[in-house]
Amino acid sequence: MIALACVLPLLVGTVLLGGGTELSGRIASRAGALGALTTLVLLVVAWMTDAVVDIPWLPTLDLRIHLALDGISGPLALLAAVVTAAACLTTWAERPRGGSEATFVGCLMLTLAGAITTFAARDALLFVVAFELVLVPMWVLITRFGDDRDPEARREAGARFVLYTGFGSTLMLLGVLLLVSRAGTADLGVLGAAGGEGLGTGVQVTIAVLLTLGLAVKVPVWPLHSWLPLAHTTAPTAGSMLLAAVLLKMGTYGLVRLPLATVPEGFARVAPVLAVCGAVGIIWGGLVCLVERDLKRLIAWSSIAHMGFVALALASGSETGVAAALYGNIAHGAISALLFLVVGGLKHQWGDDHLDVPRAALREGAPVTGLLLVVGLAAGLGLPGLAGFWGEFAAVIAALSPAQGRPETLFVGCAMVAAIGAALAAGYALRVARLVWLGEGHPGDDGGRARELARTDLATGAVLALLVLVLGVAPGLLLAVTDPALAGVVQR
Known part of the structure; x- marks a missing residue:
């Protein structure tokens, strides 16, 4: 098989x-x-x-x-x-x-x-x-x-x-x-x-x-x-x-x-550098997303920020950190696929994805598409009850208590930076929701009135949104699978 x-x-x-x-x-x-x-x-x-x-x-x-x-x-x-x-x-x-x-x-x-x-x-x-x-x-x-x-x-x-x-x-x-x-x-x-x-x-x-x-x-x-x-x-x-x-x-x-x-000993020597790069990536990506004017490019920069959490969790070297990285990996995969599905469909429909163009409210013209977008944005900002929360929250916890031999002060500093990055994620997610979901224009503006995505896109988007919800409500389903395999990766 x-x-x-x-x-x-x-x-x-x-x-x-x-x-x-x-x-x-x-x-x-x-x-x-x-x-x-x-x-x-x-x-x-x-x-x-x-x-x-x-x-x-x-x-x-x-x-x-x-x-x-x-x-x-x-x-x-x-x-x-x-x-x-x-x-x-x-x-x-x-x-x-x-x-x-x-x-x-x-x-x-x-x-x-x-x-x-x-x-x-x-x-x-x-x-x-x-x-x-x-x-x-x-x-x-x-x-x-x-x-x-x-x-x-x-x-x-x-x-x-x-x-x-x-x-x-x-x-x-x-x-x-x-x-x-x-x-x-x-x-x-x-x-x-x-x-x-x-x-x-x-x-x-x-x-x-x-x-x-x-x-x-x-x-x-x-x-x-x-x-x-x-x-x-x-x-x-x-x-x-x-x-x-x-x-x-x-x-x-x-x-x-x-x-x-x-090579765990060698990786432990490299881990502090990886942790710092991950923390900087979280802040860097978040700050860019706050001012980015292309919607699809904004989602791409948010991926860099989210993968910074995964890098920080892996660098911690603890069981909690590796489990958080694996969970964050799966969560980001489902969330990013959902967001790119919706954003790509809207770009194809509008002809562009510029956020500075006034557009009619997505929630009025295309409520189902708008709901899928809101689910993706809420999961991306780490809202409890959705998949993105557990990977990022556990990554910060792991950085506060890294594996033995790693500089604890540096990792605590990285954890604080990551927490600030999570706040930035809330900022740019709400910015997109305000501009696209709530809308700033009228049906007669250049942005026009939004239409629902194709039925096939809505169906696949619903499956991905359901996966995001299940992973957020019942994280133990995935953790129960990954935890036994960690014995071959992390020194317990």
Whole structure:
């Protein structure tokens, strides 16, 4: 089942790419959504039955195709399948520009195949290969199917994406090769159980620096973040959904599975720097969101702030911190996918997403769409009872009491900065609600009267909103799954 879950979206994506213009948009989107939902079922069965694939890949180098899911990777794989199905359905209302729908949906499915393989990989080099597979179709989504009103911005977004992610991939590969060569194995389970035993402090620090810096580009963590806002602004709605809910999650998952688990002593030396960068990113993103005038770009900057909480929680190194990071990862994936679904649909409807254009109240012209937007904004500001609260609240608590060996004064300072960032999140979320949901114009203004999104978008948005609500009301459902898996990551 785990092998089928990795191969099925790859096959569907390849067929759609080969079909080209011969396949209509509706057929392509239905095939993609059906393939993603079938993959979701396969993942659930594989996870429940503890399915494992472990076969030789390159015997001369002792490399294996080793796939399995646990409480850390399983929820992320399920989230990737759900968001990809939702992204495929958005093509019903927002036809991709710059190419055929089959090619567009095919790229979405190839991204899903690489993401699931990345989350399921138990071989360090297989992890790297699967991670890089995701970057190619994502680059195509940005450069070929991105906003065609500004070709220069689209080319720049693609160039930055390649430059930054390529730089991060090079550092990550160097770190993995050094780790595997010194430890004598690429098995992530064995590496995690050893916890850096037999590796000197200098080697652990070097590996941790390479891995953390390379993966920080993927997250992204300040100051390596400048590629993300432009990529989100240019990408189509479906591309932004996958970029926020899948690609960014792969980066934070890599931080948990590689430096934190395999070289804990080296990561402890790097953790204070990561904590400071995460805290600065929270404030930086929040301040930009307070003055940003493009709605989609504002949501992209808010993602940088939210991933700062995840970085701070991971840097704390405690059980609470890692659990908070994993929870915040899932929560942000659902919230960001919901927000980009709604905001992307509104941008397609309005023709732009400028907040300085007076618009009629969304709650009057499109109450269901307005409700979905309010749920996403409320979850993003960390309102209790919604998914965003638990990850951010626990991240601040973890920073107040970091793991042994970390400078407590520095982490307490970072916790205070993060708390201020949470207040900024409330400020910019309410600003968007005032300008868009309450509205400042009239139906006769340039903004016009808003209309409801397409039924498919409303249905998928409702599913994501329900997920945000369930995670907020019953956090124990996810924590009960992730907690047992933390034994292989955190020194208890």
